[in-house]
Structure formats: C-alpha cells, structure tokens
Amino acid sequence: MKKYHVSTTINGEPVEFLCEPQQTLLDVLRDTLNLTGSKEGCASGDCGACTVIVDGRMVCSCLMLGVEAEGRTVTTVEGIATGDTLHPVQQKFLEHAALQCGFCTPGFIVAAKALLDENPNPTEEEARYWLAGNLCRCTGYDKIIRAVLDAASEMRREAAE
Amino acid sequence: MKPRKFAYIRPDTVDEAVAVLGEYGDDARILAGGQSLMAMLNLRLVEAAALIDIARIPELDTIRVAGDKVEIGAAVVQNRLLAWPDLKSRLPLLGALLPFVGHFQTRNRGTVCGSIAHADPSSEIPLSLAMLGGEVVLRSLRGTRVLAASDFQRGVLTTAREPDELVAAVRFPVAPSRHRVAFREVARRHGDFAIIAVAAMVEDAGAVRLGVGGMTGAPAIRRIEMNGGTAARDAIETLAWDLEGFEDIHASARLRRDILRRIGPVVIEEACRCAA
Numbered sequence: 001m002k003k004y005h006v007s008t009t010i011n012g013e014p015v016e017f018l019c020e021p022q023q024t025l026l027d028v029l030r031d032t033l034n035l036t037g038s039k040e041g042c043a044s045g046d047c048g049a050c051t052v053i054v055d056g057r058m059v060c061s062c063l064m065l066g067v068e069a070e071g072r073t074v075t076t077v078e079g080i081a082t083g084d085t086l087h088p089v090q091q092k093f094l095e096h097a098a099l100q101c102g103f104c105t106p107g108f109i110v111a112a113k114a115l116l117d118e119n120p121n122p123t124e125e126e127a128r129y130w131l132a133g134n135l136c137r138c139t140g141y142d143k144i145i146r147a148v149l150d151a152a153s154e155m156r157r158e159a160a161e
Numbered sequence: 162m163k164p165r166k167f168a169y170i171r172p173d174t175v176d177e178a179v180a181v182l183g184e185y186g187d188d189a190r191i192l193a194g195g196q197s198l199m200a201m202l203n204l205r206l207v208e209a210a211a212l213i214d215i216a217r218i219p220e221l222d223t224i225r226v227a228g229d230k231v232e233i234g235a236a237v238v239q240n241r242l243l244a245w246p247d248l249k250s251r252l253p254l255l256g257a258l259l260p261f262v263g264h265f266q267t268r269n270r271g272t273v274c275g276s277i278a279h280a281d282p283s284s285e286i287p288l289s290l291a292m293l294g295g296e297v298v299l300r301s302l303r304g305t306r307v308l309a310a311s312d313f314q315r316g317v318l319t320t321a322r323e324p325d326e327l328v329a330a331v332r333f334p335v336a337p338s339r340h341r342v343a344f345r346e347v348a349r350r351h352g353d354f355a356i357i358a359v360a361a362m363v364e365d366a367g368a369v370r371l372g373v374g375g376m377t378g379a380p381a382i383r384r385i386e387m388n389g390g391t392a393a394r395d396a397i398e399t400l401a402w403d404l405e406g407f408e409d410i411h412a413s414a415r416l417r418r419d420i421l422r423r424i425g426p427v428v429i430e431e432a433c434r435c436a437a
Contacts, residue, residue, distance in 0.1 A: 002168075004169065020166065021166070021167055021168060021169035021212065022163065022164040022165065022166050022167055022202075024163075024164075024199070024203070027163070043200070043203040043204065044200035044203060044204060045196055045199075045200050045263070045264075045266065045267050046353075048264070048266060051266055057240070057269040058265060058266050058269060059266050059269050059270050060196075060266045060267065060270075062199070062203065063195055063196055063199040063200060063203075063267070063270065064195065064199070064270065065169065065192075065195070065199070065212075067169050067171075067214075068192075068195075068214065068216070111265070111266070114265075129260075129351070130265055132264050132265075132350070132351045132352045133263070133264025133265055133266040133267065133352060
C-alpha cells in the first residue's frame, strides 16, 4: 500500500512522517512518533481519551486520519507542559487527585486546556458541558471539574500579575 | 480496532471529486468530517476501497444566504455553523439543537451535510432539515439535482443518494421572524444519540409543526392544531401510537412512545410560550 508523506507541526516542532491511508492520527502519534500520551479507548468518538488539539480546535485523533494532518498544527498532552513546569491544569489534577487509573487523564488535560484557552472563566456547568466528550470510569467527574475550575482561577491570577 | 486498508484521494475541486466518485461509485466513501464514517471504519462496520477527502475543497466550505435560504456547503463543520453570527436570527431551530449534536470534539470535525448524508434516525440535524422543509443538493458527473429533505432520507441510514452522487450542500429555509421554536431530547448522556428528539415550531396562532426523531427510520413531521384544551396532548397520544417506535439496545418501543408523550407537550408549550 502506498505510503503518504505528511508534514505537520506537533507540539511546536516541525514533524514529518510516512503513513498508510488507513492509519489514524492516533495510530501515527502512538506507533510512529512514540507519543503514547494520547490513549485509544473506544475508537468511535465517545470517550475522548485520544483528544488532541488540531489548528486550535480539540478533536478525537482516533476519528482523523494521519494523512488529514498534512499542514496542520497538532498539540498533544506531551506538549502541554513548559519544560519541567507543569501546565496549571496538570498541576491542579495532581493537587486535587483528579485521577485514579489515569487512562482518561491525557484526554481530560487536553480538553480542559482547550476549554480554558477559549473561556478563561467557565462556570461549573460550562466546564461540564465542554468536557462531556470525555469519559472517566473511576475517579468520577467531581474532582476533575474541581481541578479544572481551580486551574482556571489559577490561570486568571497568573494572567492578572 | 483498526480499519481495513483503503486508498486515499484528496481532490482539489468539486468537479474532480465527482469525477473520482463517478469512477469508484459504491466502492468509495466521501470523507468530510469523518465523525460517523471513521468510527464505522474503525469498528469495521463499513468497508471502502477508497476515501475521497472533500474537507479542503474551498467551494464546499461556505455558508451562503441565497434569497430565503441558507446554503451550507459539504465541508462546513457543525461548530462553524454554531458560531455563525446570523444563526439565531435566521435558523433559530438549528441554534437550539446544534448544541446537542455530539460533543465539542466531534462538532469540531463533523459536518452539517455529513450528518444529513449519514441519515441516522435519531440525529438532530436531519430532523431540523425535515422540520424546515429544506433541500439537499446532489452533484455528480450527470449534473446537479435538488431533493426535498422528505424525499432524501428514506429510512435508517438510507437516502436517495445514488452511488456516484456527492451531497454538495444543504439548504435550510430561513424561518419567518414570527416562527418560534423549541427543542428537547432524551439521551443517556448529553451528546449521545438521542433516544427521542422533539422539535416544535409555532407556525401560526392555531398550529404547531412538530418534528420527532428516534421513533421511525426518518424524522416524522406533523402539523398539530391547537384548539385549546387537550388538543395537543391528544394529538401526541395519537402520534405516539401512529409512529409506534422501535426497539434497540437503548430503549424499547414502549419507552420511546412514553418519552414522546411526556416531552412532546412540554416542547410545544415551550415553543408557544416563546412566541407569545
């Protein structure tokens, strides 16, 4: 099968890869580029564990082909922190213990970052609605929502300084 | 699960796309947002020899007001329409129901036309096209044809589209400003496929147009006369038996009828209250 040459920007770096047409962006990220933070849960767009940001909009990387990433800018969970400094969303997930098994966490982190980039001051309802495409089967959503809202206030504080 | 192998073709124009589609016919699938197609490929519910990616064709990525209709091209994603500044004034029904379509993730890639082409019986967007009496624009090497929504969706995941035809656009009639709308759906979780979706639009003082998704293979649209008393409730009772409903993993036919009986009158009342 013919392989396609794809040029993208991933987590701020220009990245080129070869892929077959049927490989999803998630397959390419995990298997070709060794960015295994994004997880495969349902492969049908229900669980959000594979959430990445493409050209500023969060999407399920399991429902997008690798070839469709041509010319796009992709941010994965690996690109959220700044060097050794965790993103406030990551830090607050730790502080609030907003994870147990951790499988859904990368998707939640990416989706929450996308939310706060768009809306720095969400209500609880807005946060829950925004994160409706991400499923957690162990921690429960309460701690996750608390962590996201706390991260939002932390980021607003930082922005005000 | 991983999809079987297929070829990937990315035409630059609609003419090229329909030429390729004419060549492959049934063996090809159109890829726009892929939010239903990719899931079905991943789960191997469908197979394709080739995917024809139309997402980057500029002439398909347009929202255009043409006379008393809004034409939405095949590459327009749901969140783009949701963010369209004129949505609430020109297409209030879509303004009410688009937030219920999938999740942020899927609305960022899923297209308006793709949802209509997919023709899921409980989908919100085909329901809105049927409610508003919209049209589907089909293009092929043989030319262009325009079908009414009611002629397009034939049943569960079944449409009047021929294998060589591309759903190039859909046209929603602009609602007269006196029309007021309401929408509700019942799903296990927000963003899941609706078990029952109900839309109501006040047409004039004496009647409401009611649209029901999830009861039958295609959206059911009825005009309900409002002559006071229990007229609306009685009409919905009749409608529930008339449509029957179907049984699947999510709900029995009886539960579907029951949900319709419960939310139907509420949605009608909301639309009427909105109009007053």
